[in-house]
Amino acid sequence: MVTLVRIGIPRALLYYHYFPLWETFWRNLGVEIEVSPPTNKQILDLGVEAAVPEACLPVKVYYGHILTLAQKVDYLFVPRLISSQKGTYICPKFMGLPDMLKHCGYNIPAIIAPTLNARHGKKAWERSHLQAAEELGFNRRLTQFAWQQAQRELASYHKELQAGRTPVDILYQRQxxxxxxxxxxxxxxxxxxxxxxxxxxxxxxxxxxxxxxxxxxxxxxxxxxxxxxxxxxxxxxxxxxxxxxxxxxxxxxxxxxxxxxxxxxxxxxxxxxxxxxxxxxxxxxxxxxxxxxxxxxxxxxxxxxxxxxxxxxxxxxxxxx
Amino acid sequence: MKAYLGIDLGSVSTNFFVMGQDEEVLVNIYLRTQGNPIKAVRTGLARTQDELPPGVTIAGVGTTGSGRQLAGIIVGADTIKNEITAHGVAATSLVPTVRTVLEIGGQDSKIIILRDGIVTDFAMNTVCAAGTGSFLDRQAERLGLPIDQFGQLAVRSSNPVRIAGRCAVFAESDMIHKQQLGHPMEDITRGLCQALVRNYLNNVAKGKAIEPPILFQGGVAANAGMKVAFEEALGIEVLVPKYFAVMGALGAAQLAQRQVSNGAETRFRGFEVSNWDFHVSSRHCHGCSNCCEIVEIEAGEKSLACWGDRCGRWSEQNPAQIA
The missing domain is CATH 3.40.50.11900 (Rossmann fold)
Incomplete structure (x- = not known):
C-alpha cells in the first residue's frame, strides 16, 4: 500500500508549458500536489541568496520557489529538461537543474527528476515519468492510466492555447x-x-x-x-x-x-x-x-x-x- | 496671453520651459536637481513666475523625465510623458526634417530615429550608465576642471590618448594611468570624449541607421569635445540646438499645448505651489509578501498621491491623470 505523499511543483521555468501534464499525472495517482505561490519579493530574495551568482534571473527565481516548497512537501518535482524535439536543446541550466539543486547546500526534500530527452526516443519522456512513479510504489497499470489522462489534459491545454488564450488565462482561469x-x-x-x-x-x-x-x-x-x-x-x-x-x-x-x-x-x-x-x-x-x-x-x-x-x-x- | 509650461525633472538637472501660443520662448531655466527633486521643482516654479512676462497665463502643463510623476503631481500636470517622446517632439519642432537625435542626459543616454517627423525607432542604454553626464561630471571634478571648460580643453588637443570607454570604472583607471605617464590634460579629456562616443555608438546606437540631420541634445551636448568626437566618428555634421539642455522641457511644453488644444481646462495648481509644504514619506506595505515600497506625497495634511505598489491597492486611489 502506498502512503499518501505530497509533491511540490515550483511555479517557475517550464511550469507554464507543462503544468497540466504534471498535475494530472500525479493527481491521478492520488498524490497531493503543492504548487508554490506566484513569485513575490520573498521568493526572489530566497533564490538570489541560494543560487550561484552567475545563474540567470529565472533560475534564481526557481531556487526561490524550491526553497518555499521545501518545508511543505515530501518530494520536489524537478524534471530534467534536455530536448523536447530531436536536434533541439533546452538551455544547459535546465539540464543541470536537478543536480544543481541537490548540491545547493540547503536542506531540501528528495528530488523526482524524470528526463525529457528526444534523443532517447519518443517514449522516453513517458518511460521516465512511469519509472519515477513506480519508484514511489505505484504499479504499472495505474501509472499508465495516469499518463494517458495527463497526455489528454496536455492536449486540451494546447488546444486552448491555440485558440488564443495565454497560459495564465487558462491556468488561473482569467479572461x-x-x-x-x-x-x-x-x-x-x-x-x-x-x-x-x-x-x-x-x-x-x-x-x-x-x-x-x-x-x-x-x-x-x-x-x-x-x-x-x-x-x-x-x-x-x-x-x-x-x-x-x-x-x-x-x-x-x-x-x-x-x-x-x-x-x-x-x-x-x-x-x-x-x-x-x-x-x-x-x-x-x-x-x-x-x-x-x-x-x-x-x-x-x-x-x-x-x-x-x-x-x-x-x-x-x-x-x- | 496663453502659454504652456514644460518641466523635465531629471536625475541631474530640472528644467523649465515656457512657450507662448506661437511657440515663442518665454522662459528657459536649467537647474541642478541635487538629489532634492521637490525643492528643485519649487525653486524652478518660483523662478519661472519671476521671469514670466506680465499678462501671461499658463494654459497647460506637461512633465517629463525620470521624476515626471512626482513633478506632475506637485504642479498638477495635464500630461505626463516619457522623455523619449518628449525629446522626439522637441527635436522635430526645431528641425522638422531631423532624422537622428543623440541625447545624453545625467544618468541615461538614448538615440531616437525619426522619419518624416515620426519616431520610428529608439534605444536607451541598458544596465550600464557609463558615458552619461554624471560620469563626465565626476571626472571633471577629479581633474579639478569646471565642467564647462572640459569640452573647450578637449577641442584643443591634437593628439588624443586612447582610453577604454566600455566601463566607467575601467575608463577612470585608464585615465589615471595616462595622467601618471604625464600625458597633457587636453589629450586625456579628448581621449575620454572619444571613448564615450565609441561606447555610445557601440551600445546605445548599435544597429541604428544614423542619418543626417543629426541633433545632439541633453546636458552633455554642452561639451564641445563630445560634439567634435561624434562628428569625427560619424563623419557627419552634428547640430547642437540652441535649447539643447532643456529639450525635454521644451517637448513637454509642446505636448501640454496639444493636450489642452481641445479647449480643456488646465489642471495646473498655480505658481503658489512653490510655497506649499510638500512632504514625501515611504513605507512598506504589508498587504502581501511582495512588501512593496510605497511612496506617498502630501501637501500639508492632504495626501496627493501614492505610488510604488504592484497591485494598485494604493495607487488606484490617485487622481485620474496619473496612470
Missing part, C-alpha cells in the same frame, strides 16, 4: 479585458519571463491596460512554428529560441501585428543571439517596431515603464499620420 485598440502586439519571450507577473513587472497586464490585444508564441500550432523557424539559413538548435523565431517569422509575414516586445533575462546566452536575429528580421521583413526589454534583479520599474510608454507612443503616432 483578459476586451481590447480597445485596433492594434495587436506580439509579446515574445520565454514563458517564465512573460507570464511571471512579478518578474515581468506586470508587463502583459500593462499592455492589456493600454487596450492592446496581445499574442504570444504559445498560441501558434507547433508545426507552424517549426515550418517558420526552418526558414532560417542555418539550423537553430535552442528549443525556446526556435519557438521565438518561428513565431516572429509567422507574424511578420502575416503583417497583422503593430509591434513586437521581446523580453529577455539579463545574461541569457541563447537570447543574446536570438534577440539580435529577431530585431534584424523585424526591421527587414516588415519594418515592425521592436522593443527589447531586459529583466534583471533590480525592482525599479522606472526603466521598463519609460521604454514601454515610448514604444507605445511610437506605435500610435505611426498610425495617426
Amino acid at each position: 483578459p479585458p476586451k481590447p480597445t485598440s485596433r492594434h495587436t502586439l506580439l509579446l515574445l519571450g520565454h514563458p517564465y519571463n512573460i507570464f511571471d507577473e512579478f518578474v515581468s513587472m506586470n508587463l502583459i497586464n500593462r499592455l492589456y491596460h493600454r487596450g492592446y490585444q496581445v499574442v504570444t508564441p504559445e498560441m501558434l500550432p507547433p508545426k507552424l512554428v517549426e515550418k517558420e523557424a526552418a526558414r532560417l539559413p542555418k539550423h537553430l538548435f535552442w528549443s525556446l529560441g526556435r519557438l521565438l523565431v518561428g513565431t516572429a517569422n509567422y507574424y511578420l509575414q502575416e503583417k497583422s501585428i503593430a509591434g513586437i516586445v521581446h523580453v529577455v533575462s539579463f545574461g541569457c546566452g541563447p537570447d543574446s543571439l536570438v534577440g539580435e536575429l529577431l530585431e534584424r528580421r523585424a526591421k527587414k521583413l516588415a519594418h515592425v517596431p521592436f522593443l527589447l526589454l531586459t529583466l534583471d534583479e533590480h525592482t525599479g520599474e522606472g526603466g521598463l515603464i519609460t521604454r514601454l510608454e515610448a514604444f507605445l507612443d511610437m506605435i500610435e503616432w505611426r498610425h495617426v499620420s
Whole structure:
C-alpha cells in the first residue's frame, strides 16, 4: 500500500508549458500536489541568496520557489529538461537543474527528476515519468492510466492555447479585458519571463491596460512554428529560441501585428543571439517596431515603464499620420 | 496671453520651459536637481513666475523625465510623458526634417530615429550608465576642471590618448594611468570624449541607421569635445540646438499645448505651489509578501498621491491623470 505523499511543483521555468501534464499525472495517482505561490519579493530574495551568482534571473527565481516548497512537501518535482524535439536543446541550466539543486547546500526534500530527452526516443519522456512513479510504489497499470489522462489534459491545454488564450488565462482561469485598440502586439519571450507577473513587472497586464490585444508564441500550432523557424539559413538548435523565431517569422509575414516586445533575462546566452536575429528580421521583413526589454534583479520599474510608454507612443503616432 | 509650461525633472538637472501660443520662448531655466527633486521643482516654479512676462497665463502643463510623476503631481500636470517622446517632439519642432537625435542626459543616454517627423525607432542604454553626464561630471571634478571648460580643453588637443570607454570604472583607471605617464590634460579629456562616443555608438546606437540631420541634445551636448568626437566618428555634421539642455522641457511644453488644444481646462495648481509644504514619506506595505515600497506625497495634511505598489491597492486611489 502506498502512503499518501505530497509533491511540490515550483511555479517557475517550464511550469507554464507543462503544468497540466504534471498535475494530472500525479493527481491521478492520488498524490497531493503543492504548487508554490506566484513569485513575490520573498521568493526572489530566497533564490538570489541560494543560487550561484552567475545563474540567470529565472533560475534564481526557481531556487526561490524550491526553497518555499521545501518545508511543505515530501518530494520536489524537478524534471530534467534536455530536448523536447530531436536536434533541439533546452538551455544547459535546465539540464543541470536537478543536480544543481541537490548540491545547493540547503536542506531540501528528495528530488523526482524524470528526463525529457528526444534523443532517447519518443517514449522516453513517458518511460521516465512511469519509472519515477513506480519508484514511489505505484504499479504499472495505474501509472499508465495516469499518463494517458495527463497526455489528454496536455492536449486540451494546447488546444486552448491555440485558440488564443495565454497560459495564465487558462491556468488561473482569467479572461483578459476586451481590447480597445485596433492594434495587436506580439509579446515574445520565454514563458517564465512573460507570464511571471512579478518578474515581468506586470508587463502583459500593462499592455492589456493600454487596450492592446496581445499574442504570444504559445498560441501558434507547433508545426507552424517549426515550418517558420526552418526558414532560417542555418539550423537553430535552442528549443525556446526556435519557438521565438518561428513565431516572429509567422507574424511578420502575416503583417497583422503593430509591434513586437521581446523580453529577455539579463545574461541569457541563447537570447543574446536570438534577440539580435529577431530585431534584424523585424526591421527587414516588415519594418515592425521592436522593443527589447531586459529583466534583471533590480525592482525599479522606472526603466521598463519609460521604454514601454515610448514604444507605445511610437506605435500610435505611426498610425495617426 | 496663453502659454504652456514644460518641466523635465531629471536625475541631474530640472528644467523649465515656457512657450507662448506661437511657440515663442518665454522662459528657459536649467537647474541642478541635487538629489532634492521637490525643492528643485519649487525653486524652478518660483523662478519661472519671476521671469514670466506680465499678462501671461499658463494654459497647460506637461512633465517629463525620470521624476515626471512626482513633478506632475506637485504642479498638477495635464500630461505626463516619457522623455523619449518628449525629446522626439522637441527635436522635430526645431528641425522638422531631423532624422537622428543623440541625447545624453545625467544618468541615461538614448538615440531616437525619426522619419518624416515620426519616431520610428529608439534605444536607451541598458544596465550600464557609463558615458552619461554624471560620469563626465565626476571626472571633471577629479581633474579639478569646471565642467564647462572640459569640452573647450578637449577641442584643443591634437593628439588624443586612447582610453577604454566600455566601463566607467575601467575608463577612470585608464585615465589615471595616462595622467601618471604625464600625458597633457587636453589629450586625456579628448581621449575620454572619444571613448564615450565609441561606447555610445557601440551600445546605445548599435544597429541604428544614423542619418543626417543629426541633433545632439541633453546636458552633455554642452561639451564641445563630445560634439567634435561624434562628428569625427560619424563623419557627419552634428547640430547642437540652441535649447539643447532643456529639450525635454521644451517637448513637454509642446505636448501640454496639444493636450489642452481641445479647449480643456488646465489642471495646473498655480505658481503658489512653490510655497506649499510638500512632504514625501515611504513605507512598506504589508498587504502581501511582495512588501512593496510605497511612496506617498502630501501637501500639508492632504495626501496627493501614492505610488510604488504592484497591485494598485494604493495607487488606484490617485487622481485620474496619473496612470
